[in-house]
Amino acid sequence: MSSQLERNFVEMTGRMTKNEAMEEANRCLYCYDAPCITACPTSIQIPNFIKKIASSNMKGSALTIMDANPIGASCARVCPTEILCEGACVLNSSTKPIKIGQLQRYATDWAMETDVELFKKGEPNGYKVAIVGSGPAGLSAARELSRFGYSVTIFEAEAKAGGLNTYGIVSFRLPNEVADWEVAQVEKLGVEIKTNTRVGVDISAEDILTQYDSVIVAVGMGSVPNLGIEGEELEGVHDAIEFVKRTKMGVLTEDLIGKRVAVIGAGNTAIDGATCAVRLGAEQVDILYRRTEKEMTAYQYEYEFAKQDGVGFKWLTAPKRIIGDEAGKVTGLECVKMKLGEAGADGRQRPEAIEGSEFIIEVDAVIKAIGQTRFVPLIEAFGLQHTNGVVDIDETTMQTSNAKVFACGDVVFGNGQGEAMVVTAAQQGKNAANIIHERFKKQSGNA
Known part of the structure; x- marks a missing residue:
């Protein structure tokens, strides 16, 4: 991956400054029966760690977070806080919720940079x-x-x-x-x-x-399962999980600069594949989903982020055939329009193909993101x-x-x-x- 493209993969969100963190920490009401704790799957004592930031006890803050959540630094970045802790914040009814995720990142970043010892191994018990x-x-x-x-x-x-x-x-x-x-x-x-x-x-x-x-x-x-359609063996067809993995390792070899990409699926992995393609220089990236926006499984903030990145969405659209040239490279994708029919056993309406609605879009790469095996x-x-x-x-x-x-x-x-x-x-x-x-x-x- 070139140095220019590598810059596209640098962390998007900057950290809080000390003043910003202090100001935000002091907004917290430090609720005794805090709903944000209940909303956190790991039950981090959120008012406790925020109060320690406010009093400049950074080690205590990081300890509080990491004691409850061994991967608290990652979760500060990837948790859907708007539907968990921040979604439960009592300040939602009056002003804005405390930026819990950003404060958690502030404290765990401090722990990473100082390389402070947070925990010790227990006395061996023989098991x-x-x-x-x-x-x-x-x-x-x-x-x-x-x-x-x-x-x-x-x-x-x-x-x-x-x-x-x-x-x-x-x-x-x-x-x-x-x-x-x-x-x-x-x-x-x-x-x-x-x-x-x-x-x-x-x-x-x-x-x-x-x-x-x-x-x-x-x-x-x-891995991502096969779509079960013609053309999956063509050059330019990717498993979204492997595609993202290669970007993480910096070893992606395919040049997507100026190319057109179709992503099949509408979960978080599909969003990741699409936004990675944008950062690799693709000119046009579209997510195709056989159901509607209402049924997509991606988090709302992931969806909004993809739209901000310029990713397009084609709802009620399913792939029917991947088209290639004589050299075995992807050149197009034949799709069919869908409609939602009767609900299945899971309560979701089942998508059904509309007869005669086939159409072809020109693409240079296809990223499969329809679940995992x-x-x-x-x-x-x-x-x-x-x-x-x-x-x-x-x-x-x-x-x-x-x-x-x-x-x-x-x-x-x-x-x-x-x-x-x-x-x-x-x-x-x-x-x-x-x-x-x-x-x-x-x-x-x-x-």
């Missing part, structure tokens, strides 16, 4: 826990377990730890150094992270079950019951069908179960760690 996956859920579980005194090993298939935060969230929202810092915080507590280690290839599930006292499965989701072979290697790749758990104990194995994060999200947010995955990781700890405490008679 070993394996965690499969080093994304938000896995890192959060590892951090908590290490503080409790467990020997923790994370198995990560990729070359770097961090999962979604490292590879899947665009760098102009979440810079690499933020995710790297959060990983380093976990490693400093003695957690061993074995990267480039794929379960089922480099180590078997059976070996993990044998060697560890408990196991947490915290893998995310895989599941790691079914890995799940089944541990012998876990699942529903279409979503691991079945007891929602109270997070225990799977194997009493020794717990699951959290994207691997338990889906089929109406859970909420696919980074902050939710972090809380699930904490919950799994606490449940395991309570179980071993009872076993050892320390309850």
Whole structure:
């Protein structure tokens, strides 16, 4: 990626100045029964950390945040605060809500820059826990377990730890150094992270079950599934997850300058793919969705951001065929107009093709963003019951069908179960760690 394009991927939002942070912190009412805490999936003591900013106790502020949320620096940037903490702020009814996300970033940025020690490893208790996956859920579980005194090993298939935060969230929202810092915080507590280690290839599930006292499965989701249409093998057709990943790693080779791009899907990953394409110099980027704006799954602020970036939206439009030239490169996309029919089992109206409404748009690249596949072979290697790749758990104990194995994060999200947010995955990781700890405490008679 050229230096000019690299500049397009620099974090968009600047941090608060000290004066801005102080002024904003002093606006807070420090509610005793604060609704913002209830609205935060990790229950950060928000008035507490804000009051510490106001009193210049930056370490105390960062501690308050990171104690509740092991990936609090990332969440300060990627949480949909307008529907969580800030959406619940009592000041919404009179003025404007406190800028909680920006204040959280201010405090965690201070922690990153000073490299202050926030936590210590607990006294060893003799138990070993394996965690499969080093994304938000896995890192959060590892951090908590290490503080409790467990020997923790994370198995990560990729070359770097961090999962979604490292590879899947665009760098102009979440810079690499933020995710790297959060990983380093976990490693400093003695957690061993074995990267480039794929379960089922480099180590078997059976070996993990044998060697560890408990196991947490915290893998995310895989690649984007095929569209199932002609032309997907053409040069210029991309998996949105891999596309974003390559921009994060700075190794994208395709030149999109001046080109036309179609993105299929309307979730947050589709928005990421589209806005990355804009930053890579594409002249025109359109998101195609077979339903309407009302049904899109992307967060509202993501949608607004894409529109500000100049991304176009073609609603009730589905791809029918990808067209290529003799050299095997994408030149166009045949689409069909849709209409919403009867509601399906999930309550959503099903899109139906309108006969004879086919049309062709000229494009040079197609980015597929229609959901993600599941790691079914890995799940089944541990012998876990699942529903279409979503691991079945007891929602109270997070225990799977194997009493020794717990699951959290994207691997338990889906089929109406859970909420696919980074902050939710972090809380699930904490919950799994606490449940395991309570179980071993009872076993050892320390309850």
